[in-house]
Amino acid sequence: MKKNFLTAIKEALHEEMEHNGDMICIGEDIGLLGGAFGVTEGLQERYGTGRVIDAPISEAAIVGSAVGMSLNGKTVMAEMQFIDFISCGFDQIVNNLATYHYRTAGDVDMGVVIRGPAGGYGGGALYHSQMNEAWFANSPGIKIVCPSTPSDAKGLMKYALRDRNPVLFYEVKQLYRDNAIAEELPEGDYVIEFGQASIRREGSDLTFVTYGQNVYHCLKAADLLAEEGVKAEVIDIRTLVPLDEETILKSIAKTNRLVVVNEAPMTCGFAGEIVARIADKGFEYLDAPPLRVTRLDTPVPWAKTLELHVLPSVEKIVAAGKRVVRF
Amino acid sequence: MKKNFLTAIKEALHEEMEHNGDMICIGEDIGLLGGAFGVTEGLQERYGTGRVIDAPISEAAIVGSAVGMSLNGKTVMAEMQFIDFISCGFDQIVNNLATYHYRTAGDVDMGVVIRGPAGGYGGGALYHSQMNEAWFANSPGIKIVCPSTPSDAKGLMKYALRDRNPVLFYEVKQLYRDNAIAEELPEGDYVIEFGQASIRREGSDLTFVTYGQNVYHCLKAADLLAEEGVKAEVIDIRTLVPLDEETILKSIAKTNRLVVVNEAPMTCGFAGEIVARIADKGFEYLDAPPLRVTRLDTPVPWAKTLELHVLPSVEKIVAAGKRVVRF
Amino acid sequence: MRYNLGSFPNARNLGERNLTAKNGSATATRAKASDEPDQLPRDLLTREEYLELFRQLYLARYFDVRLIKEKKKGRLTGTLYSSHNQEAVLVGSLFGLRPNDWISPIHRDMPAFFMKDLRSGWDNPDRMGMTIEEVCAQVWCKAGSPGRARDNWSHIGKKAKHIIHSTSMLAGTIPVAAGVAYADKLDGGDTVVVTYNGEGSTAQGVFHEAINFAAVHKLAVVTIIENNQWAYGTPTHLGYPLEDYARRADGYGIPGFIADGQDVFDVYDKVMQAVAWGRSGKGPSIVECKTFRAYGHGDHDDDRAAKYRPPHEVEEGRARDPIAIAKKVLLEKGYISESESTLYQAEGKSAGQTTDEDFPPEVVAYLKRGVDYALKSPAPAAEEGERWVFRV
Amino acid sequence: MRYNLGSFPNARNLGERNLTAKNGSATATRAKASDEPDQLPRDLLTREEYLELFRQLYLARYFDVRLIKEKKKGRLTGTLYSSHNQEAVLVGSLFGLRPNDWISPIHRDMPAFFMKDLRSGWDNPDRMGMTIEEVCAQVWCKAGSPGRARDNWSHIGKKAKHIIHSTSMLAGTIPVAAGVAYADKLDGGDTVVVTYNGEGSTAQGVFHEAINFAAVHKLAVVTIIENNQWAYGTPTHLGYPLEDYARRADGYGIPGFIADGQDVFDVYDKVMQAVAWGRSGKGPSIVECKTFRAYGHGDHDDDRAAKYRPPHEVEEGRARDPIAIAKKVLLEKGYISESESTLYQAEGKSAGQTTDEDFPPEVVAYLKRGVDYALKSPAPAAEEGERWVFRV
Numbered sequence A, B: 001m002k003k004n005f006l007t008a009i010k011e012a013l014h015e016e017m018e019h020n021g022d023m024i025c026i027g028e029d030i031g032l033l034g035g036a037f038g039v040t041e042g043l044q045e046r047y048g049t050g051r052v053i054d055a056p057i058s059e060a061a062i063v064g065s066a067v068g069m070s071l072n073g074k075t076v077m078a079e080m081q082f083i084d085f086i087s088c089g090f091d092q093i094v095n096n097l098a099t100y101h102y103r104t105a106g107d108v109d110m111g112v113v114i115r116g117p118a119g120g121y122g123g124g125a126l127y128h129s130q131m132n133e134a135w136f137a138n139s140p141g142i143k144i145v146c147p148s149t150p151s152d153a154k155g156l157m158k159y160a161l162r163d164r165n166p167v168l169f170y171e172v173k174q175l176y177r178d179n180a181i182a183e184e185l186p187e188g189d190y191v192i193e194f195g196q197a198s199i200r201r202e203g204s205d206l207t208f209v210t211y212g213q214n215v216y217h218c219l220k221a222a223d224l225l226a227e228e229g230v231k232a233e234v235i236d237i238r239t240l241v242p243l244d245e246e247t248i249l250k251s252i253a254k255t256n257r258l259v260v261v262n263e264a265p266m267t268c269g270f271a272g273e274i275v276a277r278i279a280d281k282g283f284e285y286l287d288a289p290p291l292r293v294t295r296l297d298t299p300v301p302w303a304k305t306l307e308l309h310v311l312p313s314v315e316k317i318v319a320a321g322k323r324v325v326r327f
Numbered sequence C, D: 001m002r003y004n005l006g007s008f009p010n011a012r013n014l015g016e017r018n019l020t021a022k023n024g025s026a027t028a029t030r031a032k033a034s035d036e037p038d039q040l041p042r043d044l045l046t047r048e049e050y051l052e053l054f055r056q057l058y059l060a061r062y063f064d065v066r067l068i069k070e071k072k073k074g075r076l077t078g079t080l081y082s083s084h085n086q087e088a089v090l091v092g093s094l095f096g097l098r099p100n101d102w103i104s105p106i107h108r109d110m111p112a113f114f115m116k117d118l119r120s121g122w123d124n125p126d127r128m129g130m131t132i133e134e135v136c137a138q139v140w141c142k143a144g145s146p147g148r149a150r151d152n153w154s155h156i157g158k159k160a161k162h163i164i165h166s167t168s169m170l171a172g173t174i175p176v177a178a179g180v181a182y183a184d185k186l187d188g189g190d191t192v193v194v195t196y197n198g199e200g201s202t203a204q205g206v207f208h209e210a211i212n213f214a215a216v217h218k219l220a221v222v223t224i225i226e227n228n229q230w231a232y233g234t235p236t237h238l239g240y241p242l243e244d245y246a247r248r249a250d251g252y253g254i255p256g257f258i259a260d261g262q263d264v265f266d267v268y269d270k271v272m273q274a275v276a277w278g279r280s281g282k283g284p285s286i287v288e289c290k291t292f293r294a295y296g297h298g299d300h301d302d303d304r305a306a307k308y309r310p311p312h313e314v315e316e317g318r319a320r321d322p323i324a325i326a327k328k329v330l331l332e333k334g335y336i337s338e339s340e341s342t343l344y345q346a347e348g349k350s351a352g353q354t355t356d357e358d359f360p361p362e363v364v365a366y367l368k369r370g371v372d373y374a375l376k377s378p379a380p381a382a383e384e385g386e387r388w389v390f391r392v
């Protein structure tokens, strides 16, 4: 049976709660309600109020107490109701959770996964549309994941919950119930190790590197470019930290052209990071400037006209693709 | 009379407090004590406890109330005792202060300058050594400044306090009392507009782009390279947002080689941003991979051996310079 | 490993919660008796003012009812956080404010934006509140909104009208309110800043930082806690260990008033006491208004809420309709006659059950003006998306 | 514009502050009388235990004195936050804990790291505290530190010994403590977590979030507020509007105890009550210990502190030396003789005035072991700087 993105994550949580008696879930409205989007539905009924905590509206205490629970032997899934609200628990993440292993010279490890719905294109405006992964990519000690398919979501979530490192898990909420991407999930204990990009489409003329919902924009752009005879490769990096540089470099060695697409603001976003790494390590491969298609350096505005203007679109991606092949 | 970096900033604050009766200063220990480093010495004595507030240890309330004061007609200088603690006021900065003008379609503007001592090389360890500017560069709506000389510090601070936009002002605390860089300050009402890089040394073989205390490491590296006949240009960008791309591009057009140096963690840091922009807009000029010399992707550790290992050093900068000229 | 689940607070075991304020049971620190007025603030109101308060309840209800209907028809985008059944909190707290006092409404307080200073005349162009046109343009996501539809729903405001804009981050506006009050105090002013917050939001760190700061500096900030018993899907006892959220005040040595949030006159009394306390320079205070959320958290949550909330609690909570309670008072006072009291019967009805006949015609007409304006207002031009990042 | 500066709290106008806990004046919520023990916890201590408490005061003092001297000689790097004059808070609070209880000391609590569970034997290898060697290696910034000198001074801990590591961000460890307590409760344990905090740090948002969470879940977290009258250069009344910081507890309906922080026995009593409260499942509590910071905020601040603090206050604050106060009790109880009481006279002396003769020889020897180890320990190898970012 085909399952959607949300169900895939829900299954991962249920399986890990079952498999790991020391796992705790904490977040706002995740228990009685089952989460704003229903990702945690059924967990509290099954595992009780002790292991599935309806927290007060206190992001800093949610993260901070997750740190303490982990210190005392637990694995913790902490939900941000929207990933945007992570700003309210920011210090606990970057300065406490992320550094705990480092500053204790390995004495303490942190089995904490912070996950939440993310991303724009849904009319969510400034505070329900963010992709703020770059803040954390610039804060050493946190792994960052952003899958684009149900099976990736499940496999990566299960890996995250077993990795004794802090993991930030960006769930594209526009994909949660997108039937177009629903799929059969692999049988059994399906786990995907971090650091492995996925080539979503092969091509020889240019490489789109992307993640999250922009994967679909890139695939669409590749379709359109193909109509004009341009063969674009599409790489879904799946995990940002660690990043699978090898797969990207291999692709660039073949296509000699790079366009990175993501929906965070451009300045200091992860698209720029990929460009900078390839400009260094793949300089000789590049036959055209490595480009970025990202959100403009603006917040995400509400009205559809405005939102679409500032976010990457298939048109903008096609244009960037054309620019690099014609260079 | 030569004045040091700290005095320059102190003078800017005094002059603006004098000139602008609607200016308020708020921060921890800035009044009675005069600030942890003495930057605000004398302000409370002169302007009273109403305009110079010894705040409770509440970074979020400091920033949030500064937003309110600005909304109600004031200009506010808010001090973070160390810029590291900005993480505790993070949400108020990125989601409230930075976006206020945008979301009100220009109805409200924010005359708020957040400033504080920053940077490593001082044995300050994880929480007294940060350069966390990239978090804010990825958060649209905040200008970011990081001067390296006393006169730049004064001129830029005065501009910041008159710009009705949120400004984050990184003060390199290792430079505060560095006599080697003390200088005569320009007479009169000295103001430097944002967005103008300063060419600190001319050269034709490669370009170092940097800011803050790494300016001095780059100058030193340029000295050493000169001994081997390599002429390095050193550009101090002074303001990150807005960035003077023109000056950098002009330089690269001449030198065809770029090394960006800063002390933030590499991934998603501002060094990568500069590389990405030049790789796009200056692609044709580049004869070698654009390189970054940054902090490793680690926190800043305490012991000197460790700290120097992870931060950029003159040696690492020289090595990068050689790599690009020999490419 | 032994699991010991029984001793954790259980959302499913709500027990009996007291949805109404118990008279005289306010355990929170109160303004000293000597500071209490000889007569209740409402005693100074004229019959006309009583009637105006009453009329404003209808206006707030009608606005909400209309929005619910529009949303159901798919004509609005975004989430509607209904203020149904909580109107007395807004009307009672706004009514006694001076025109240039400041307010900061949040997601569940949409009517507050145009009801501020409504006393200065519904159509008075100099009124210190937003117009119904502006608010409707915002709800309809149009360029005619003061924020030009850049942020959604309740995230508007107007500097010139002393209405503070909020972000989504709950309680994040209280420090802003404190800063506004601080600047005003520094300038020798005596305006009061009223902030609105749900009870769940009081758990945020910035709530504490802001109230603490305001208490140290004796700033005229009145924090209204709209205790509607639920924070989304979380009942009150999982957000705070005490029943009365007003007791948050005790930790700062500031007054914590408790009002019956269904009784517009009681809200008026308690808020006016808090406002007087602030205006006289004595500092901040908290007013907890006990109320009840009629529907889901947002309109998307209506169906789920019907499952997670005990039906008897919802029934009991909705039963105390603020319009009915005010009507009874007016009748008792002889301010309206029996026959007048049956003219408009919005009370006790769900949004879908009401018709325009259940509301005074001037209320219906007022809103029509706003909706007409909104419908005519264009969508913002795409290019505006990149404007106003910085002031230039 | 009128400036109205007079009405702002003025740091320069300290007025008279009461540096000692007033008996019976605790306005904060207290554990119910019925929950109070019939006898004070100290009444259950033997003479030997009294003497051990006393000896530990010397140990804490000597550690601090030695560090001050080393720092003055330029032998240490980083900032020293002296615990001089505040030793009774540490010793009194740690003494009654069970070995596997957890603690989280902060910047001014260096001695706590090796004084935890000292009762199990200063040289007991199984003791649930850090060794003096480990702590000294940390102070000397050596690889022998448990954190291998990766973070500075008080930012250490040891998971196996139930000592939580703090970041610099004040109050940031309280939620961690709550999480530790939560996990323990879930596993059916009955350990207590004691967190240390300065009074200034209680203004942080995360303080509120953590205590609120702990109160909702009745977690066994005891938050000690070391009220030493100053938060760096800021006096208490600019951080909180009330004199007794224990009243922060009132906002959560949890007990707020007030102890005379200069009297090790009073600290012991109050903390033991709080600990019993927590261990029995009744939830978190706060214990404010009134004390006084002897020197500057850090050693870099000594000179400036002499200017911003009123000399009479400093004199008065230092006069109540915890060693002297404990000595008097021991004399009164007849646990030491007059002549024994004059053997070691560290009390009332500044660090520079003391010599090793002012301390019991076993205390001097104990520290010597630590220092010797530290001096021999190497600096960490440069390459370690890039290790342990992630667990591999």
Ligand SMILES: Cc1ncc(C[n+]2csc(CCOP(=O)(O)OP(=O)(O)O)c2C)c(N)n1
Binding pocket: A028, A057, A059, A081, A085, A088, C108, C168, C169, C170, C197, C198, C199, C200, C201, C202, C204, C226, C228, C230, C231, C232, C293, C297
């Ligand atoms: C910092 C933050 N965390 C989480 C949310 C998501 N959220 C929006 S409303 C809400 C519940 C608010 O409950 P309450 O404060 O009681 O107000 P009510 O909706 O009941 O009026 C939550 C959790 C948010 N907006 N901000």
Ligand SMILES: Cc1ncc(C[n+]2csc(CCOP(=O)(O)OP(=O)(O)O)c2C)c(N)n1
Binding pocket: B028, B057, B059, B081, B085, B088, D108, D168, D169, D170, D197, D198, D199, D200, D201, D202, D204, D226, D228, D230, D231, D232, D293, D297
């Ligand atoms: C979040 C945060 N803000 C600011 C600081 C800087 N700082 C370090 S100690 C201190 C004063 C602390 O005062 P208090 O809590 O009373 O503790 P004490 O030093 O008096 O023991 C300050 C402001 C910090 N460490 N963390």
Ligand SMILES: [Mg+2]
Binding pocket: C198, C199, C200, C226, C227, C228, C229, C230, C231, C232
């Ligand atoms: Mg609520």
Ligand SMILES: [Mg+2]
Binding pocket: D198, D199, D200, D226, D227, D228, D229, D230, D231, D232
């Ligand atoms: Mg203190």
